[in-house]
Amino acid sequence: MSSPFKTLTVIAFHKQFIDDATDDRHRNRSPQLVINDSPPSSSTMQKKPKTTSSRLQFFVRMMWKCDTLVIRASREDTVKTLLLQIAFKIKVPFVYLRLIYKGKQLQIEHNLGECGIENDVNLQLVGRLRSIGCPVVWKATEEIVSLILRLCRSEVVPDASTNILDHFKKYMDNSEYFGVFMFMKIPSLLVNLFMSPWAFNKTVADLSIKQFVQNSLDMKCKTLQGLYIESVLEFCELLRGVGCKSDNLLYIFCRDGFATLLAHVGVLFRNSKRRVLLQGVFYCVRELADGLLKYLDSSKSCLTSGEISCSDVRGFVNFSTPLRKGMAEQQGEFDNCGIYYAEDPLLAGLVDQLRIVFFQLLSKLDECLQVMENCLGNKEQEEGDRDAIHSGRSHYLFILKELYHISKLYSGAEEMFWGVLLRRKNMLSYLIVRYAERSDDHRWVLENMGVTNFESRRHLAMMLFPALNDEVLGYEMLIGRSQVLAESLEYISRAKPKSLEGGIFMEFKNEDATGPGVLREWFVLVCQEIFNPKNALYLACPNDRRRFFPNAASKVHPLHLKYFSFSGRMIALALKSKVHVGIVFDRVFFKQLAGNYITLEDIRDADPIMYHSCKQILEMNVDYIDTDILGLTFSIEVEELGRRRVIELCPDGESIVVDSKNREMYVDLLIQNRFVTSISEQVSHFAEGFADIISGKRLEFFQYLDLEDLDWMLHGSENAISVEDWKAHTKYNGYKEIDRQISWFWEIVGRMSAEQKKVLLFFWTSVKYLPVEGFRGLASRLFICKLNEPENHLPTSHTCFYELCFPPYSSITIMQDRLGIITQEHMSCSFGTP
Incomplete structure (x- = not known):
C-alpha cells in the first residue's frame, strides 16, 4: 500500500430494524482498508421516511468484495462504540480507526447525537496502518x-x-x-x-x-x-x-x-484496562484462597495435614502481592478501606472482598495453630505421631507472611493479626524453628518481636550465616598457647572470608589433640584475650564486668583497628560455631551494631556516673539551670595520650551556654560524642569483620535479636549447673547406671563447688558455658566410658565426642582424689583428646 491512510465510505441510515443473526466475525477475510472513492449507489442512497426513532444503521461498503457491512447504533452511543463495532467487522484494531464528518474528526467520547449524525449522511472512516x-x-x-x-x-x-x-x-x-x-x-x-x-x-x-x-x-x-x-x-x-x-x-x-x-x-493500575487486569488478579486470589481454606480445614486434624501443593501457596502470594500493591497505588494510602470508593465500584468491591479473604484465612489459621498447640501438649503422643502432626505445616508461614502485608491495607487489621500471633506465640515460634528456610524473607516478624521466643529469633539470625560449604577446604591453623592472641590475629586476619566457609581446623603447637573440642577451647581462650581489659581494646561496664564496649583510647595501639576487624570475625565465627565464649556486649555497642540510636537510658551500665549527671541536668529546676551556675557550654574537655583538648559538641559550642531550653540537646550531643563519635572507627571495623563472616548481613543479624538474646548466644546460661539435668543427658559405655562407680561419680559431682563443676564440664567437653537451654542445648548427649586401665590412672576425655573415661575405681575416695586433680583450673586444659 503506497499510503498509510485509507478511507471507507460510511453511510448512515435512520430506520427501524431487526437483529441480524448472521455472524460476520470470520466471514470477511481481508486485513486491508480499501478506498471507496465512488459515490454511494442509488440503491444505498434511497430516501427513507423520517421517524422519531433514535436507532441508526450504518452501511460500510467493502469495495474489494462488493460487500456491505451493517453496523447498528443509537444516537446515545459514543463514537468509540461505533468504531469498536466497525473494527470488529472489518478486522482492523480500533486504535487504528478514525471517523471524519464534514472535514472534522469525531471525538471518541462524544455520542452520535452530539456529533449531529442524522439520516442519509456520509462519514469517512480513516484507517492508519502503522507499519508495512x-x-x-x-x-x-x-x-x-x-x-x-x-x-x-x-x-x-x-x-x-x-x-x-x-x-x-x-x-x-x-x-x-x-x-x-x-x-x-x-x-x-x-x-x-x-x-x-x-x-x-x-x-x-x-x-x-x-x-x-x-x-x-x-x-x-x-x-x-x-x-x-x-x-x-x-x-x-x-x-x-x-x-x-x-x-x-x-x-x-x-x-x-x-x-x-x-x-x-x-502492575500499574492507572487506567480502565489495568483495572480489568486488577479484577482478573483478584479472581485468582479468591480461587487460591478457597483452596487454602479447604486445606486449612483438613489440616486441623492432628494426624493429617490436608493436601495442597507448595505452588498453590506460593501462587496465592504471587497474586496477592500485585493485587494489594495495585489497590494501594490506585487509591493511595489506605486509612479506612471502603470509604473512598463511591466513584469506583469495581475497586470498592475488590477491596471489600480482599478484606473478607484476609479475615477468613486469619481466623482459620488461628484455629489450626490452636489445634497444633493442643496436639503438641499431649504428653502421651508417640514421637512418630508428633512428627506427623506437623507434616505439611510449613505452608502456614507463607500464608501468615502475606496476611501480614494485607493487614496493612485495612484499619484495625494489623492489631487483629498481631493479636492472633501473640496468642499463638509458641506455635509460631515452633513453625519458624522447624520450617523457616534461608532463602525466605522473614523480616516481617521484626515488626513485633513479642510474638516470637528466643529460640525462634536465634534460628532466624543463625540462618543468615552461609551454610557450611563442603566444596571449600577447611582453613588450617597451628597456634601456640603462649601467643594465642597474636598468632590467631594473623591467621584469621589474612584469611579470605570464602576460605572460612569450609570450617576451621586447628591444633595447639606441641599437642596432639585436634577436632571440634579443641576448636571450642580455642574460641574461648582467644575471646577472653580480646576482651581482657589489659589489652585496652574494650572497656568493661563498671557494674557488670561481663559486658564490654569499644574503648575510645584503643588508638594507643597502632594495630587497634586491625584487632577490631579481627574481633568482629572471631565473634561471628564463634556464633556460627555455636560456641559460648563467656562475654556479652553492652547495650551501647549492641544498638550501634543494630543501627539504632543511642539514648540516655542506654548508657546506664556503660557509664553510671555520666548517666546520673545527665539525669540531674534534665531534672534540674528551670530557674536554677538558667542562672548558669553549672558553667556548662556545648563543649567538653578530654584527655588523649596524656594531653588534654577541648571538643565542641556543635559549631561554636564553647560560646553556647547550656540552659533549660537547650539542655536536652546538650545531653543528647554529649551521649553521641561519648558513645558514638569517639568509637565510630572501632565499631565500624568490628562490623566489617563481622559482615565478612555473615556475607554482609550484619545489620539484619542484630536486628533479629534483643540484647538478652545475644547475651544467651555469646555467654550462655547464667544458672548454676544442675546435676540432675547433667545426669539426665548422660549415657554410659562399659558402665551401667546401677554400677557403684556411676553412683559414686554423681555423688562426688553433687558435692563439688560451682567452679569445680564448670572445670569438670570444660575438661569433659571443652564447653565452658552451657547453652541457655541447659544440657539439652548441647550438640550431643554426654557419655561416661569405662577405661581398661589401673585405678592409678587419671580420667581422660574425648572432647569432640563429649566422652569422659575413667577406670573402675575400687572406692569413692580414690575416685574423688582423681576427679579432684582434673578439676583444678590450671589442670583442665590439654587433658582431652579429640
Missing part, C-alpha cells in the same frame, strides 16, 4: 484462524501444531501482533479447540496455548510482556469459563504463567 509489516501479520494470522476453524470442523490438518507454534515464534515479537491476535479472537478459538471431543484437537490446543504462554514468559522486552499479560489472563478466564479449574493442568500452567508475568513486568 502489518498486512503480513494480518494475512498470516488469518491463515492460522482458518486452520483452527478447519480443526474445529473435524477436518484433518497435518502438521497443525507445528504451523501454529511456528506462527507464534515468527510473529509474537512483532509489536503489531498483539492487537491482531486479540482482535482475531485466537484465545477463544484455541480454548474452543481444547474443549473438542477429538484427542488430536485437544492436544494441538494444549501445545499451542502452552507455547504461547511460554513465549510470553521468555520475552526480553517488558513492554511486550505487559501486552501479552492480558492475553494470558484471557486464556485463564476462558478456560475457567468452560469449567477448567484448579485440577486442570493447562489452566494451572496458564495461571502460573500469569503470576510469573505479573512478577516480571509489575
Whole structure:
C-alpha cells in the first residue's frame, strides 16, 4: 500500500430494524482498508421516511468484495462504540480507526447525537496502518484462524501444531501482533479447540496455548510482556469459563504463567484496562484462597495435614502481592478501606472482598495453630505421631507472611493479626524453628518481636550465616598457647572470608589433640584475650564486668583497628560455631551494631556516673539551670595520650551556654560524642569483620535479636549447673547406671563447688558455658566410658565426642582424689583428646 491512510465510505441510515443473526466475525477475510472513492449507489442512497426513532444503521461498503457491512447504533452511543463495532467487522484494531464528518474528526467520547449524525449522511472512516509489516501479520494470522476453524470442523490438518507454534515464534515479537491476535479472537478459538471431543484437537490446543504462554514468559522486552499479560489472563478466564479449574493442568500452567508475568513486568493500575487486569488478579486470589481454606480445614486434624501443593501457596502470594500493591497505588494510602470508593465500584468491591479473604484465612489459621498447640501438649503422643502432626505445616508461614502485608491495607487489621500471633506465640515460634528456610524473607516478624521466643529469633539470625560449604577446604591453623592472641590475629586476619566457609581446623603447637573440642577451647581462650581489659581494646561496664564496649583510647595501639576487624570475625565465627565464649556486649555497642540510636537510658551500665549527671541536668529546676551556675557550654574537655583538648559538641559550642531550653540537646550531643563519635572507627571495623563472616548481613543479624538474646548466644546460661539435668543427658559405655562407680561419680559431682563443676564440664567437653537451654542445648548427649586401665590412672576425655573415661575405681575416695586433680583450673586444659 503506497499510503498509510485509507478511507471507507460510511453511510448512515435512520430506520427501524431487526437483529441480524448472521455472524460476520470470520466471514470477511481481508486485513486491508480499501478506498471507496465512488459515490454511494442509488440503491444505498434511497430516501427513507423520517421517524422519531433514535436507532441508526450504518452501511460500510467493502469495495474489494462488493460487500456491505451493517453496523447498528443509537444516537446515545459514543463514537468509540461505533468504531469498536466497525473494527470488529472489518478486522482492523480500533486504535487504528478514525471517523471524519464534514472535514472534522469525531471525538471518541462524544455520542452520535452530539456529533449531529442524522439520516442519509456520509462519514469517512480513516484507517492508519502503522507499519508495512502489518498486512503480513494480518494475512498470516488469518491463515492460522482458518486452520483452527478447519480443526474445529473435524477436518484433518497435518502438521497443525507445528504451523501454529511456528506462527507464534515468527510473529509474537512483532509489536503489531498483539492487537491482531486479540482482535482475531485466537484465545477463544484455541480454548474452543481444547474443549473438542477429538484427542488430536485437544492436544494441538494444549501445545499451542502452552507455547504461547511460554513465549510470553521468555520475552526480553517488558513492554511486550505487559501486552501479552492480558492475553494470558484471557486464556485463564476462558478456560475457567468452560469449567477448567484448579485440577486442570493447562489452566494451572496458564495461571502460573500469569503470576510469573505479573512478577516480571509489575502492575500499574492507572487506567480502565489495568483495572480489568486488577479484577482478573483478584479472581485468582479468591480461587487460591478457597483452596487454602479447604486445606486449612483438613489440616486441623492432628494426624493429617490436608493436601495442597507448595505452588498453590506460593501462587496465592504471587497474586496477592500485585493485587494489594495495585489497590494501594490506585487509591493511595489506605486509612479506612471502603470509604473512598463511591466513584469506583469495581475497586470498592475488590477491596471489600480482599478484606473478607484476609479475615477468613486469619481466623482459620488461628484455629489450626490452636489445634497444633493442643496436639503438641499431649504428653502421651508417640514421637512418630508428633512428627506427623506437623507434616505439611510449613505452608502456614507463607500464608501468615502475606496476611501480614494485607493487614496493612485495612484499619484495625494489623492489631487483629498481631493479636492472633501473640496468642499463638509458641506455635509460631515452633513453625519458624522447624520450617523457616534461608532463602525466605522473614523480616516481617521484626515488626513485633513479642510474638516470637528466643529460640525462634536465634534460628532466624543463625540462618543468615552461609551454610557450611563442603566444596571449600577447611582453613588450617597451628597456634601456640603462649601467643594465642597474636598468632590467631594473623591467621584469621589474612584469611579470605570464602576460605572460612569450609570450617576451621586447628591444633595447639606441641599437642596432639585436634577436632571440634579443641576448636571450642580455642574460641574461648582467644575471646577472653580480646576482651581482657589489659589489652585496652574494650572497656568493661563498671557494674557488670561481663559486658564490654569499644574503648575510645584503643588508638594507643597502632594495630587497634586491625584487632577490631579481627574481633568482629572471631565473634561471628564463634556464633556460627555455636560456641559460648563467656562475654556479652553492652547495650551501647549492641544498638550501634543494630543501627539504632543511642539514648540516655542506654548508657546506664556503660557509664553510671555520666548517666546520673545527665539525669540531674534534665531534672534540674528551670530557674536554677538558667542562672548558669553549672558553667556548662556545648563543649567538653578530654584527655588523649596524656594531653588534654577541648571538643565542641556543635559549631561554636564553647560560646553556647547550656540552659533549660537547650539542655536536652546538650545531653543528647554529649551521649553521641561519648558513645558514638569517639568509637565510630572501632565499631565500624568490628562490623566489617563481622559482615565478612555473615556475607554482609550484619545489620539484619542484630536486628533479629534483643540484647538478652545475644547475651544467651555469646555467654550462655547464667544458672548454676544442675546435676540432675547433667545426669539426665548422660549415657554410659562399659558402665551401667546401677554400677557403684556411676553412683559414686554423681555423688562426688553433687558435692563439688560451682567452679569445680564448670572445670569438670570444660575438661569433659571443652564447653565452658552451657547453652541457655541447659544440657539439652548441647550438640550431643554426654557419655561416661569405662577405661581398661589401673585405678592409678587419671580420667581422660574425648572432647569432640563429649566422652569422659575413667577406670573402675575400687572406692569413692580414690575416685574423688582423681576427679579432684582434673578439676583444678590450671589442670583442665590439654587433658582431652579429640
